Amino acid sequence: MYRNEKFNRWRRHPWHGLHARIDDAPEDIVQVYVEMLPTDVVKYELDKSSGFLVVDRPQRTTSSPPALYGFIPRTYCAEEVARRCPGVTEADGDPLDICVYSERHINRADIVLNARVVGGIQMIDGGEADDKIIAILEGDNIWGDAQDIADLPPIKVERLQHYFATYKMVPGKEIDIKVDHVYGREEALKVIAAAEKDYWNHYGELHEQQRS
Structure with a gap:
């Protein structure tokens, strides 16, 4: 199922040790590390230093990811993603x-x-690009035939837009988040490619050191 490599007795870092792509799979299939579930009202996030999933903060509102x-x-x-x-x-x-x-229902994270x-949302948070790619579980019995964003009911995207537009809200305070632009599969693949390029520009030396 996943890229075949030599056994490593230590758990791999989910960000640096896994791969975005899968050998011999179509370009629109990616690997995903899951941090949060639709039932979570606590925000979990990967600790970039240790690779462990940690509690970032309890959500202030009742909002949970759809x-x-x-x-x-x-x-x-970084730069390449911002250019898009x-x-x-x-x-x-x-x-x-x-x-x-x-x-x-998948009932655990850290998987x-x-x-x-199939698409994505061009989110701008505080003047910074913060895209959210939209995908469906490979082999899913209901959504598995979806190829592009138009193949999903509009309410699926609307709920994502609402979540990201409101999950940082604090009563009495303004937030600067825009989630107006939704794009399809082709643009999503270009955003992923830009993010892969940004990764290698900023962190490629980590993998070069391992090879040497």
């Missing part, structure tokens, strides 16, 4: 986020799965 929420390994949102987002000069400096729909990319 899909599995995580990131694509060996991606990074008109009106901004910076990205958020995190791995590329991805939301995955599954008909069957890896394969997903088919």
Whole structure:
């Protein structure tokens, strides 16, 4: 199922030790590390130093993600990702986020799965590009035939837009988040490629050191 490599007795870092792509798979299939579930009202996030999933903060509101929420390994949102987002000069400096729909409930995070990319949301948070890729679980019995964003009911995307537009809200305070632009599969693949390029520009030396 996953890239075949020599056995490593130590757990791999989910961001640096896994791969975005799977050998011999179509270009729209990516690996996903899942940080949060649709049932979570606590925000979990990968600790970049240790590779462990940690509690970032309890959500202030009752909002919870409408899909599995995580990131694509060996991606990074920096200059190349920002160039694909008109009106901004910076990205958020995190791995590329991805939301995955599954008909069957997956009831634990800190797992890896394969997903088919169908589109994305061009989110701008505080003037920084913070794209959210949208995908479906590979082999899903309900959503498995979806190839592009138009193949999903519009409400699926609307709920994601609402979640990301409101999950940082604090009563009495303004937030600067835009989630107006939704794009399809082809643009999503270009955003992923940009995030992969940003990763190698910023972290490629880690892998070069391992080879030497």
